[in-house]
Amino acid sequence: MKSSNRFVLSLIVALGIVCGAAGRGDAAPKKLVSIVVTPSNPSIVLGTTLQFTATGTYSDSSTRDLTKSATWRSSAKPVATIGNAAGSKGTAISRAAGTTTITAKSGRISGSTILTVTALVVITVSPANPTIALGTTLQFTATGAYSDGSTQNITTSATWTSSAASVAIISNVTGSKGVATSKAAGTTTIMAASGSVSGSTTLTVTSAVSEGNNLLPISVNGSLCSANSYINKPCVSVTVCTPGTTTCQAIDDILLDTGSFGLRIFKQALNVSLLQVVGSSGSLAECVQFGDGSEDWGPIQRAGVKLGNEPEVQVPIQVIDSTFGTLPAACRNADRSPAVAGFNGILGVGLFTHDCGSACAHSARNGMYYSCSGSICTGTSVPLSNQVQNPVALLPQDNNGVIVRLPNIPRGGLPSVDGSLVFGIGTQSNNVPSGVTVYPASQVGEIVTNFSGNTYNSFIDSGSNGLFFPSSGLLPNCPSPVSAWFCPTSTMSFSAVNAGASGSPSGVVSFEVGNFINLMNSFNSVFADVGGNGAGQFDWGLPFFFGRDTYYGFEGSASSLGTGPYFAY
Amino acid sequence: MKTRRYTLSFGLVLLLALFATSHQVQAALGEPVDSVESDREALSAVKGAITVHTGYTVHQVDSDSTSVREYVSSSGVVFAIAWNGLVHPDLTQLMGSYAGEYERGLEQTPREPGRRSLLVETNRIVVEKWGHMRNLQGRAYLPALMPPGVSVDEIK
Numbered sequence: 001m002k003s004s005n006r007f008v009l010s011l012i013v014a015l016g017i018v019c020g021a022a023g024r025g026d027a028a029p030k031k032l033v034s035i036v037v038t039p040s041n042p043s044i045v046l047g048t049t050l051q052f053t054a055t056g057t058y059s060d061s062s063t064r065d066l067t068k069s070a071t072w073r074s075s076a077k078p079v080a081t082i083g084n085a086a087g088s089k090g091t092a093i094s095r096a097a098g099t100t101t102i103t104a105k106s107g108r109i110s111g112s113t114i115l116t117v118t119a120l121v122v123i124t125v126s127p128a129n130p131t132i133a134l135g136t137t138l139q140f141t142a143t144g145a146y147s148d149g150s151t152q153n154i155t156t157s158a159t160w161t162s163s164a165a166s167v168a169i170i171s172n173v174t175g176s177k178g179v180a181t182s183k184a185a186g187t188t189t190i191m192a193a194s195g196s197v198s199g200s201t202t203l204t205v206t207s208a209v210s211e212g213n214n215l216l217p218i219s220v221n222g223s224l225c226s227a228n229s230y231i232n233k234p235c236v237s238v239t240v241c242t243p244g245t246t247t248c249q250a251i252d253d254i255l256l257d258t259g260s261f262g263l264r265i266f267k268q269a270l271n272v273s274l275l276q277v278v279g280s281s282g283s284l285a286e287c288v289q290f291g292d293g294s295e296d297w298g299p300i301q302r303a304g305v306k307l308g309n310e311p312e313v314q315v316p317i318q319v320i321d322s323t324f325g326t327l328p329a330a331c332r333n334a335d336r337s338p339a340v341a342g343f344n345g346i347l348g349v350g351l352f353t354h355d356c357g358s359a360c361a362h363s364a365r366n367g368m369y370y371s372c373s374g375s376i377c378t379g380t381s382v383p384l385s386n387q388v389q390n391p392v393a394l395l396p397q398d399n400n401g402v403i404v405r406l407p408n409i410p411r412g413g414l415p416s417v418d419g420s421l422v423f424g425i426g427t428q429s430n431n432v433p434s435g436v437t438v439y440p441a442s443q444v445g446e447i448v449t450n451f452s453g454n455t456y457n458s459f460i461d462s463g464s465n466g467l468f469f470p471s472s473g474l475l476p477n478c479p480s481p482v483s484a485w486f487c488p489t490s491t492m493s494f495s496a497v498n499a500g501a502s503g504s505p506s507g508v509v510s511f512e513v514g515n516f517i518n519l520m521n522s523f524n525s526v527f528a529d530v531g532g533n534g535a536g537q538f539d540w541g542l543p544f545f546f547g548r549d550t551y552y553g554f555e556g557s558a559s560s561l562g563t564g565p566y567f568a569y
Numbered sequence: 570m571k572t573r574r575y576t577l578s579f580g581l582v583l584l585l586a587l588f589a590t591s592h593q594v595q596a597a598l599g600e601p602v603d604s605v606e607s608d609r610e611a612l613s614a615v616k617g618a619i620t621v622h623t624g625y626t627v628h629q630v631d632s633d634s635t636s637v638r639e640y641v642s643s644s645g646v647v648f649a650i651a652w653n654g655l656v657h658p659d660l661t662q663l664m665g666s667y668a669g670e671y672e673r674g675l676e677q678t679p680r681e682p683g684r685r686s687l688l689v690e691t692n693r694i695v696v697e698k699w700g701h702m703r704n705l706q707g708r709a710y711l712p713a714l715m716p717p718g719v720s721v722d723e724i725k
Binding site: 230231232233260261289290291329340348356363365366368444446461463465466468532534535537539 | 679683687
């Protein structure tokens with residue numbers, strides 16, 4: 001080891017002496033041997049220019065930049081010309097699609113390369129001829145096809161126009177290029193242009209929100225949400241009436257939640273009086289808990305509830321009131337106000353018709369329902385008719401399920417988006433299923449999701465504001481204080497496989513997760529690509545809903561998709 | 570094999586101990602196995618199965634609202650609990666002497682609206698909750714008392 005090191009060292013010293021001697025002895029004039037033109041065989045788009053470089057190699061193997069001294073020539077001047085004036089030496093200007101040989105010459109020595117000029121031939125705008133609901137937005141994409149057969153996404157470089165700005169406008173602002181925002185029902189031609197080439201498609205805007213009596217507008221971080229709402233919050237307005245009267249109140253900032261069942265409204269937001277439901281020996285009250293450990297406590301009262309233009313239904317709801325009676329241990333930390341919870345109430349329209357079901361009808365120790373006499377509250381059983389119920393299941397016609405309909409949103413998000421909660425499945429012309437797969441759910445409303453080699457119980461929940469799942473080391477958490485979210489350096493694409501509770505059918509779901517901190521810097525509030533680490537389950541939150549209809553078939557109710565509980569999309 | 574037989578007979582002894590102890594006021598996490606009984610009383614639950622695993626046994630107690638599974642090491646200490654049901658169980662009882670540490674940890678954990686899960690991590694305990702209406706779930710464990718070779722994924 002030691003001796004071989006010594007050998008290498010002496011070899012290096014010897015070579016150094018030889019080289020040094022050769023360098024000192026070189027006095028003959030050096031001759032230009034060859035010229036190389038770079039970049040080699042380039043391709044440029046018509047309308048652009050390219051700077052070439054000529055490099056000369058000499059008899060002593062040294063090189064020199066000859067760009068400014070060489071004579072430049074283009075073999076096909078109609079395709080591209082090349083500059084020979086000071087300041088433009090070696091700069092090729094494209095003139096037409098085709099190929100030309102670019103040559104640099106110095107004395108009798110020359111070098112050349114082939115320049116290809118491709119022309120933008122066609123621009124295709126996609127999606128083709130889409131229809132969107134009034135109040136929603138849509139991201140268009142422009143794809144350029146070139147004379148050499150290649151294609152390129154030119155959404156960000158194209159110039160976008162809308163022929164009827166009263167129907168929809170389209171953005172040319174960096175970050176939202178190609179996003180159309182609907183303004184009124186009608187049609188407009190959306191055009192993307194680059195130079196003299198353009199492509200177009202027809203955008204139809206329908207006034208979906210006002211068509212049909214079975215729709216409830218959803219506003220994600222828009223006009224139906226309170227100011228300073230947390231991100232990805234779907235809000236609805238619900239009208240609550242004193243039963244049997246016309247004394248009614250519309251209450252907005254109600255969270256649309258497909259992960260729970262029944263209507264709950266904070267006492268602070270309620271101005272109309274309701275009818276207290278009687279428990280076993282006093283006033284019926286409930287402690288409802290959520291997955292994050294938060295708790296809502298308060299009396300159960302019968303209300304007249306109007307959902308959109310559907311007929312009013314009489315239904316027990318929970319009035320959230322942490323001052324009612326005495327808080328049971330299970331609701332020790334019950335939310336005190338809308339400000340603490342982040343909303344005025346919750347409209348639970350998920351897979352089940354009752355918030356507890358038969359378990360609470362048969363046992364007083366169900367942990368949820370209590371009967372309060374004075375301040376003393378004790379556990380009680382509750383017949384199904386007195387439990388908090390999914391009000392949609394009580395509608396006269398559109399009662400077998402709901403569809404959550406939200407538009408696509410672009411990467412990077414939007415300030416707000418609007419959509420619809422559609423009542424009924426196959427009960428009217430606007431809720432007939434087409435092209436959806438039905439995923440039967442378990443008795444607790446879950447399906448299964450296979451992600452990164454692991455299988456999780458999962459659910460599709462509009463009340464979750466991100467995609468929450470065990471990251472399996474695939475995604476880094478953001479730094480504190482937002483470590484509950486993922487912060488990959490760039491947006492990452494994933495896929496998972498959803499399957500019915502019994503394992504079939506199954507289907508792939510693709511999704512993206514971006515850097516939460518970067519996204520939040522945009523001042524947008526609605527994002528299709530936010531997620532965070534969560535133990536034990538795969539929670540398909542609001543990002544799942546964008547750009548699709550998500551169906552919820554109620555337990556025991558039949559539709560053309562089968563008998564619930566099922567998810568379909 | 571030898572270990573398993575030992576654990577099995579140890580489990581039987583513990584089972585007898587369960588019947589013998591009726592008025593223990595000790596709680597569960599970090600406590601001897603007989604605290605399972607006091608948890609059972611506090612939760613108004615009935616005893617479910619005891620299942621034997623490599624390195625630990627799982628004692629299930631079922632109430633009308635929630636199933637609780639207590640993970641007992643071969644040295645007889647409850648090192649983890651897991652649950653699922655209509656409500657999360659009262660952790661004041663199940664966390665035993667760690668209840669105060671949990672409460673302080675909970676107070677310091679910021680509210681994440683729109684979330685369907687919770688992680689409370691302190692020096693000695695990890696508590697996770699997740700789920701949705703009709704299936705609320707969670708687990709609590711003492712990382713320092715986890716038997717060697719037992720993965721957190723087994724606590725479910």
